[in-house]
Amino acid sequence: MKRLDITQPxxxxxxxxxxxxxxxDTASVDAxxxxILxxxxxxxxxxxxxxxxRFDRMDVxxxxxxxxxxxxxxxxxxVSAELLAALDLAATRIESFHRAQMPESLCYTDAAGVTLGMRWTALDSVGLYVPGGKAAYPSSVLMNAIPAHVAGVRRIAMCVPTPDGVLNPLVLxxxxRAGVTEIYRVGGAQAVGAMAYGTATIAPVDRVVGPGNAYVAEAKRQVFGTVxxxxxxxxxxxxxxxxxxxDPRAIALDLLAQAEHDPMAQSILITPDAEMAAKVEQAVATELKTLPRAEIARTSWDTHGAIITVRNLDEAADLVNEIAPEHLELMVDAPTPVFDRVRHAGAIFVGRYCPEAIGDYVGGPNHVLPTSRTARFSSGLSVFDFIKRTTFIEAQxxxxxxxxxxxxxxxxxxGLDAHALSVAVRLAALDRAHDGA
Amino acid sequence: MKRLDITQPxxxxxxxxxxxxxxxDTASVDAxxxxILxxxxxxxxxxxxxxxxRFDRMDVxxxxxxxxxxxxxxxxxxVSAELLAALDLAATRIESFHRAQMPESLCYTDAAGVTLGMRWTALDSVGLYVPGGKAAYPSSVLMNAIPAHVAGVRRIAMCVPTPDGVLNPLVLxxxxRAGVTEIYRVGGAQAVGAMAYGTATIAPVDRVVGPGNAYVAEAKRQVFGTVxxxxxxxxxxxxxxxxxxxDPRAIALDLLAQAEHDPMAQSILITPDAEMAAKVEQAVATELKTLPRAEIARTSWDTHGAIITVRNLDEAADLVNEIAPEHLELMVDAPTPVFDRVRHAGAIFVGRYCPEAIGDYVGGPNHVLPTSRTARFSSGLSVFDFIKRTTFIEAQxxxxxxxxxxxxxxxxxxGLDAHALSVAVRLAALDRAHDGA
Incomplete structure (x- = not known):
């Protein structure tokens, strides 16, 4: 963990x-x-x-x-009734938020008498990748499939690895619950390839979404264009x-909730209060003594974690914009000025009662979010990933x-004469009709 | 050119x-x-x-x-006053359409008392690639830069090759007119690399857009993720x-307007009228005798062109959905049923007075559109390319x-215990406060 102080040279x-x-840099898995593809x-x-x-140790x-x-x-x-109820609460809230997200089509006639607009339509089919292995996440299934379902996608295929043949009941x-129409026990780059190119069993889809490891990410990069x-x-x-x-413990747990995902995860506290900084650092150390995934969390925190002290919250917001974090929590008395000053973040969690884990499960907005500073130019998963626009124009x-x-x-x-002629020939016909009238 | 008949086996x-x-398949230019990158x-x-x-034969x-x-x-x-006026008409109409496209942010409080929503914000900077060489298109500049400008992007960098050092006045x-803030005389994959990674002269951008040849397309594919x-x-x-x-000549010119772009371009007529099919075929042959870009257009038409006869317009719409064309013209007496039945197309031009060339220049909607069947899952360039969403949630x-x-x-x-604890610790604090009250 690094301690940074904005006042230091x-x-x-x-x-x-x-x-x-x-x-x-995924170059190492390119080849x-x-x-595999x-x-x-x-x-x-x-x-x-x-x-x-070979990879999942199962005959199929x-x-x-x-x-x-x-x-x-x-x-x-x-699956226990309690978990099914939790899943249902989450699904209902995710559905509701994504339904609110659906955009309106546009159509108007302008002063020149030209009617123009754009129409949103759903994709025919999508493929959802769901990571498996030790961390097969039912919440990812909801977050990937529900926006597609809300958008009106008719075919929602899902690929999930089942190492050693073990199914994850909650994932299924x-x-x-989310409206997935077909599920395949395939993972990794091979799953992305199957969904992009199609096989006899898995029909090709129009778009592949969902998080995954470096192989999955590289496979998506390579099939981009085909889907x-x-x-x-x-x-x-x-x-x-x-x-x-x-409460320093609440902040420590929020930082560790990211850290426990992955040794490469990054948790950063930015605070104008040096005393709070010290207390959180201590609380992290305490929690790491008992946390089940302490090994992963400690590696992440030690290697990539940071506590940054700043003079004021404006400075905090400016640093946030440079980081463009996937998740941002605003645990301050007056969050609005910071909220308004932040331009780049995947998702913002406002207030002391809104830990990021709420957003992972039951908040409603999507938890598939732009990572590694890509919130500068991209957005979380949404209904917009499952619809596309057709513009149109009608001229009298x-x-x-x-x-x-x-x-x-x-x-x-x-120098595009056929373009020019295609308009000119119609103008000439109108002139002739006008002269004849 | 191929003649297809839907009634044939x-x-x-x-x-x-x-x-x-x-x-x-751009694999051949991968390496x-x-x-270059x-x-x-x-x-x-x-x-x-x-x-x-090396590539543009100029010392710089x-x-x-x-x-x-x-x-x-x-x-x-x-540049002549007439051309500047034409450019201004085009720019004004493109601005107006893209302004209408700007989406609203979302914010509401639900039954559980959770406030949630999403906020659209502009990218800080974008890079526009503009093809050069024999076909440096001023219209592409308008179509790429204006949506970024309307979206609120503050820094709009543009790269355009200037082979042999020759500037294109109309491009500049x-x-x-479109609000580009800086222009560089660089083209090809090297331009994409410069905009993505930055150099001492060209600061890196957050997103690279714009059409280009196979090298440019492959370079964009390779920098995806960084930008x-x-x-x-x-x-x-x-x-x-x-x-x-x-008028068969009008249709022929519309087909040739695509064909004159590129030997790989594809122009397809679908008609229920066999007589019209024959007349258009004849008209294409006639126009090819005098068209300045006849060599390119003829190669495209001979190799990839097609005239498909169908029984009725429903069949036509269904074929359109399989093709998912970049551009679709509906030159029929009653376009609405076909328009409603089409799910996949980049842009639709409705009626006999709306050739696709209108959309290339002065219609208003963008002319940078999904090609090669990608209208199944993607959309034309728009303000949505230059803004991104931040979702937010505030729980009391x-x-x-x-x-x-x-x-x-x-x-x-x-199995994500820190996630669970980060919520549980707050619930416990609330319980204690409740008990204490």
Missing amino acids: DFRAQFTSLLAERDS PVAE AAVRAGGDEALCEFTR TPAGLRITADEIEAACAS AAAR GIDSIAGPSEVVVVADGNN AESLREIGPAAVSLAEAE | DFRAQFTSLLAERDS PVAE AAVRAGGDEALCEFTR TPAGLRITADEIEAACAS AAAR GIDSIAGPSEVVVVADGNN AESLREIGPAAVSLAEAE
Whole structure:
């Protein structure tokens, strides 16, 4: 963990290095991922089975790739009523927020008599990647599938690795609740390849979304263009902006909630209160003594964690904008000025009663968010990932007379004569009709 | 050119092959592009100058990379008043449409007392790539820069190759009119690399947009993640759906307006009227005799063009959905049923007085559109490319009591104990406060 102080002369250098240290470069898995994708493209289901044998240590035939309705039902039956209720509360809230997010289409007629607008339509099909292994997350299923379902996507295919053949009942229950239409026991780059290119068993989809490890991220990068993808997920991060009026243990747990995800995760506290900084540092150390995932959390905190002291909350907001964090908590008496000053953040959690974990599960907004400073230019998963715009324009004869000549001039200037003629021939016809009238 | 008839038994096979034939694979330029990007990242301005010498046959020093205000002013002064007026009409209409496109932020408080919403904010900086060489398009400058400007992006950098050092006055005039803040005489993959990674002269941007050749497209693919990119542009295409009540020459010119862009462009007429099909085929042949860009247009039309006869307009719309064309013209008596049935198209041009060239210049909607069937999952350039969403949530104490326990259950089920504790510690504090009250 690094202690930075904005009043110190070396602050700028230290802060820059803090931002740069996690710059991930997936170049090292470029080649193996390309091989896996090529193998899936050429070998289809057989390649999927082979990779699944190798990476997930389980025998599977093409006919067995799809998880059956009976398996899903049996899995759901094994989940406690309490957990199913929690899942339902989460799903209901996520649905409600994403429904509010749906945009309106646009259509108007302007002064030139041209009718123009844009229409939103859903994708036909999407593929959801859900990480498996030790951390198969039912919440990820809800967060990926519900926006697609709300957007109106008819086919929602899901791939989830099941190492050693072990199904995760809560993941399957989440998929059923969220409206997933088909589930395959395939993971890694091979799953991304299958959804992008299609196999005999898994029909190709139009867009692949969902978080994953470096192989999955690189695979998404490589299939981009053939299908759409969401932002490439990197390691998670949180910035907590807190004043002195807080329970240090709550802040420590929020920092560790990020840290326990991944040794590459990054948790940063920014505070104008040096005393609170010291108390939180102590509280983190205390919690690490008992936390089940302490090993991961400690590695993350020791390597990438930071506590930054600033003079005031304006400085805090300015640092936030440079970090462009995935998650931002504002645990301060007057959050609004900071909230208004922040331009770049994936999601903001306002107040002392809104830890980031609320957003991971039951808040309503999506927890799939831009990581590693990409909140500078991208957004969390949403209904916008599952719809697209068609613009349209309808010109009447008189409108064409008004705006057509400028198009002819510009087309001629660009040396595109067929473009110019396609307008000119219609203008000439209108002139003839006019003269004849 | 291929003639397809939906009533023939081999139609399905022919149609599938028509869709597949242009599947572009940029794998062949993977390696050279990676080399260029690495060189720019390592060598900065010097690498840019070296590549510019090699590819654009011009000597340039780092200090000369930026096109000066004087050069821009001199260029604008050389453009005719008529062209400047045409440019202004186009810019005004593009501005107006993109302003209408700007979405509203969202904020509401739900039944649980949780305030939640999302806020749209502009990117800080974007880089626009503008193709150069024989076809330096001022209209592309307007279409790329105006949405960024309308979205509120403060820094709009533009790169345009100037082969042999020749500036295109109309491109510079368009950049000035559109609100571009800085212009560099750099092209190709090296320009994309400079904008993504930054050099001493060109500060890095947050997102790179704009069409380009295979090198530019591959470079965008490779820098994706470091910066955002727009959809990777492939060769252009148009589908014209026309009934018998049309001037065959107008349709022929619309088909050739696509074809004259690029030998890889694809123009398809779909009509229920076999007689119109024959007339258009004849009209295309006639126009090709005199069209200045006949060589390109003929290659495109001969290789990728198609005339498809169908039984009715419903069939036409269904084929359109499979093609998911960049541009769609509906030149039929009753366009609405077809318009309503089409789910996948970049932009639709409705009626007999609305050739696609209107949309290229003065319509208002963007002409940077999803090509090569990507309209299945992506959209044209818009203000949405230059803004991003931050979601937010604020829970009061009582809200946390209502939704917090479900978050604890789910976090525990996922084995993320710090997540669970971060909520539980606040719930416990509330309980203590409640008991104390």
